[in-house]
Amino acid sequence: MPTVLNKPEYLRLRQLLVEARERAGLTQTQVAEKLHRAQSFVSKYELGERRLDVIDFMHVCVCLGVDPGDVLRQIAKSRK
Template identity: 40%
Template sequence: MQKNLHTQDQLLLRELLIEYRNAAGITQATLAARLQWEQTHISRVERGVRRLDVLELRHWVSAMGVALPDFIEKLEQRLEAHSPPRL
């Protein structure tokens, strides 16, 4: 498994993070304030310049009012839908 920021899986993760943020009506600045981060940090993650670790991801989705298991379930659905068939 590749560990770089430019894989299809990373793209799907970032797209889902952005979708959830937009659906919640939260700007990058608002999310950053909730996380006590700089807005540029949010932008770097959403643009694929920086990764999130699992604890950061948990904090991030919680700040949008989403439980981590619910987010992971949706992410798994996206990943499975875009995965090549398993032989």
């Protein structure tokens, strides 16, 4: 696994996305269906096996019902 995916910011991002999915009451499969992707896509970004580009990140946030800006602000706050 690339070391960049082990940085605190990525760990926090993954944590926030998993928490948002769970709060929304969605499974990985349901998120994948909404995104028109395979379930493994969701599993891999949640486990830190793949990165999300900014467009995918925005689509995931919309699917989960969270504001992408709020997620980024939470990550920025955790760095302080």
